[in-house]
Amino acid sequence: MQDLAENPLKREPLDTETLKFEKINTHIYEDSQNASWYVANEIASLIKQKQEQGQKAVLGLATGSTPTKVYDYLVQFHKENGLSFKNVVTFNLDEYFPMSPDSIHSYVRFMNEHLFDHIDIDPHNVHIPDGSLSKEEIRKYCLDYEEKIQNVGGIDIQVLGIGRTGHIGFNEPGSSLHSKTRLVRLDRVTRLDAASDFFGEENVPRRAITMGVGTIMESKRIIIMAWGEGKAPIVQQAVEGKIKESVPATFLQHHKNCDFVLDGAASSFLTRIKTPWLVTECDWDEKLIKTASIWLSEKLDKAILKLTNEDYNEHGMGSLIAEVGSAEQINLSVFNQLQRTITGWPGGKPNADDSQRPERAQPHPKTSLIFSPHPDDDVISMGGTLLRLVDQGHNVHVAYQTSGNIAVFDDEVIRFLDFATDVQKDNKELQKKFKEVRKFLASKKPGELDSPEVQNFKGLIRKGEALAACRYCGVPEENAHFQNLPFYETGAVRKKPLSEEDVQITYDLLNKLKPHQIFAAGDLSDPHGTHRVCLDVIFKAIQRLLDEGSDWIRNCYVWLYRGAWQEWDIADMEMAVPIGPKDMARKINAIFKHQSQKDSAMFPGNDKREFWQRAEQRNKDTANRYNQLGMAEYEAMEGFVRYHFE
Known part of the structure; x- marks a missing residue:
């Protein structure tokens, strides 16, 4: 891991040809831990630089699973490296509406648990949209939120995640490039994705207060992060696709100082990762040849053994043909590799030649x-x-x-308790416990944690x-x-x-x-x-x-x-x-x-x-x-x- 003082996102630039499909600067790391380390380092470097200049460091912060490791590292830097947050002012992206600040689902609680309770930031410098306001108060509150950002000179670094619909903050598909902080209605996909946190889609609020796309775009620096295979398709759209309101993250292509920070899995749909032969000369190893041949076969809807030299040449793989010699040789090699993966004996076939099989014949049984x-x-x-x-x-x-x-749904517990109650009619101690559990479930609030007995x-x-x-x-x-x-x-x-x-x-x-x-x-x-x-x-x-x-x-x-x-x-x-x-x-x-x-x-x-x-x-x-x-x-x-x- 790098030293705290180093410039974390400074990288040897890739050649222009390799990046020709990408419209946002994109940095790929082995895993989310390393990626988060580098993002946390850039934030820490900004804070230190502003301290030396006697200025405030203004951060735009996000919630959700994506930035949590970044916050962990910032807490670590505070405790182990003496990084102070006394000069830091923060503005959070969004909050559900309605939402009480002390709810287990509130972003106030999230930020306190992950960051603010563990550092020396002045509570007056922390700003998180207030989900407890009446609807009539929200318009003025949002205007004031924008004014507060402007009064401190704007956001120096805005940290973002990306939703499966391409939303940033809670700016859902259809949001305007010039939108400001406001009350929005949440897309059904967003609510479905949040259902697990609320123990059911029916408990997810239908609205939220969010910074607008325009507010985000006014930030001096934007770092948008994504981890995991599930984010790969929308990352590819945001980085390589056309700018459109249906994918709000594509607006970031307009920003002059925005970087996408990805782990390997989230980058897997980018052209230079998924089909590198379309952007540059490749070092053709066995795995890449297999990947390319399968891609070509599926693209042309042809069986592997039917691919021709022309097929390979016309789809960016002329160098492969030149290196190997002919399509027939490539096709037969890949076909045999695929054939050898198929086995009806996942534990190995006894008394068989296992040299070309996925599993060993011996020992048997395993x-x-x-x-x-x-x-x-x-x-x-x-x-x-x-x-x-x-x-x-x-x-x-x-x-x-x-x-x-x-x-497990609460009703499943009641169903089993009904059975147990009839079976254990004479067990007074169990009957008492069953009544307590039923009473708890009857008064349980949406999203409330289960008691140890119910768990x-x-x-x-x-x-x-x-x-x-x-x-x-x-x-x-x-x-x-x-x-x-x-x-x-x-x-x-x-x-x-x-x-x-x-x-x-x-x-x-x-x-x-x-x-x-x-x-x-x-x-x-x-x-x-x-x-x-x-x-x-x-x-x-x-x-x-x-x-x-x-x-x-x-x-x-x-x-x-x-x-x-x-x-x-x-x-x-x-x-x-x-x-x-x-x-x-x-x-x-x-x-x-x-x-x-x-x-x-x-x-x-x-x-x-x-x-x-x-x-x-x-x-x-x-x-x-x-x-x-x-x-x-x-x-x-x-x-x-x-x-x-x-």
Whole structure:
């Protein structure tokens, strides 16, 4: 990591040809942690510079999951490097309306918890739109907010995130370039994305107070950040697309000092990342050749083996033909690579030549450990493969990493309590507890955290469903491990950072089972971040085993699955497991065992479909893409990418 005093966003410039599709300066970092570090450094450098000049540093601040690590670093700089915020004035972008400042959903509370309570800023220098005003007071309040910004000389650095609709602040599609701070109505997509924070879309406010696009554009410097695969499509539109009101972030192309700061995943749809052969000469390695050939095949709607020299030449890949020799050679190589990813034996086929297969033939049977971040991710994302592993005689274990208790509707608890009340009529102590829980739920306010008892009951509901799915799939109940990792157990959408205890629980299970293969969720577009944390925990536990020199872990294959929120790209898949119609039906039945998530999940994300519908369609789409590339036709497929130890 860089020293605090360095200029963090200074980079060796890329050549103009490489950036010819990009209309906003764009900086790509390996991960959001490094990207956040550099943004925090620029802010800290500004604060120090203004202090030396005896001036105020005026910051425009954002909320949401994107800037939280930036705030963590600023707090760290204050505590460890003595960075003072006494000369800092802040203006927040927005606030829900109506919203009480002390609500768990308010941005006042968010900013206090993430930043202001931990630094030496003067409270009089903090400005956050007031969501508790009457509607009649808002117009004057917004005019005053604009005036306050002007009175301190304007915003020096404005920090932004980007919404899935391309909104900045709460400036939804249709916002004017010249709009100022005002009351707005929230787009349904924005409300749907916020539903998890409010425990249901029906609890999300329909309006908000927001700085306008014009207000933002008057900032002297703008840094807009985006993390994760889920933001990649809208980032590409904002950076490379035409300026239009339907994507407000495209207005930033007009700004003279605006930078997009991305992690690798959020940059994945940019032309120079996704199809680099369209912008510059490439160093053609095996992976890039495979990616390019698949892209060309799908673009032209031709099977891989039908691509011609002219096809490659006309789509920016003439240098590849010149290097390799002919389209036929490229096509056959890529076709064979794709063919070798397909296997009906995810645990390895015994007594077979495994030199061209994704998994080893021996040992057989294997101990297979499937990590499931939530109690249903295993069957949603790789239910067909799980069934295949069981059917082929492997010793399958499932580790449910979190309880999933916040994703259970209150009515489910009441339904189970009704059953338990009838069964335990003579148990006065339980009857008393049941009455207390029902009383709490009857008076519970929207978005209010559950009591510990309710959290426990909801966790038990999901545990029972997971066990039912295991039984249906043929996994012995004793092979179901409920880890209940502590980072998750807050009762709120916001979780604690992963801890040593989380890693130790995972390390102990790995050491106990010593699996031959591990399956883990690489579905990192999970909007709540749980999948990402769960994967980090697994990697840290594996790294500890590697550091200790455990021989078994070096011989263990780690396969990453997706399916709940997204799917691997075909070019990335290293194992594709076909699923026939019968097994597809079995997979769906296993998902149905999770009755509390059926019909309407608590946190559906931005996809209206039920999880079984998403999984079925993604699996069928994967099979269809393989078929269109010239592979054999299958009903459905689940794809995996192997994680390779360094």
